[in-house]
Amino acid sequence: MRLDKFLKVSRLVKRRTLAKEVCDQGRVEVNGKTAKASADIAVGDELTLRYGNQTVKVRVESLRETTKKTEAAELYTLLEQVPPDKAEGTSGRNL
Template identity: 65%
Template sequence: MRLDKFLKISRLIKRRTLAKEVADQGRITINGNQAKASTNVAVGDELTIQFGQKRLTIVVESLRETVKKDEATTLYKIQKEEAVK
């Protein structure tokens, strides 16, 4: 599954176009490597996303094409959340 689509479905980022912009700005890494919006995400991958003053590290738990809002958090597990100075 594409990175931008995963971020939208998991509701980590609200819109796919916004997810694409964040990836194009170089604020997302997958397993330590810079990621583009079209990069494929697999189960077990570690994603690090830079949100302004916050850095979020998650592990992909499952991939699904559609998911209900209250089940979106089952797609990933938060490893750590830290403030960036």
Template identity: 65%
Template sequence: MRLDKFLKVSRLIKRRTLAKEVADQGRISINGITAKASTNVKEGDELTIQFGTKRVTVKVESLQQTAKKEEAGNLYTVIKEEKIVNE
């Protein structure tokens, strides 16, 4: 599954176009490698996403083409959330 589609379905990022923009800015990495919106995501991958002053690391648990709002949180597990401090 494409990275931008997974981010939308899992509701980590609300819109696919926004997910594409964030990926194109180099703010998402999969298993430590900077990823593009078209990069394939597999179960077990570790995604690190930078939202402004926050960095979230999640593990992909499941891939689905669609998910209801209540089920979206089951597609991933949050490993780490950290604030980024500007030096």
């Protein structure tokens, strides 16, 4: 499955076009390497997403073409979530 589609179906990112933009900006890594939106992902891959000044790391548990909102969290396991005030390169201020 394409990375941008997984991000949308799992609801890690709200829209697929936004998922593509985040990937194009180099803010998504698959298994430690920067990935394009078209990258194929598989069960067991680890994704790292940087949202502004927050970092989220998840492991892919399942791949589905569509999901209900209540089932979306079953597609991945949250490994790490760095809150905005502890993310790298931040000064703790809101800009």
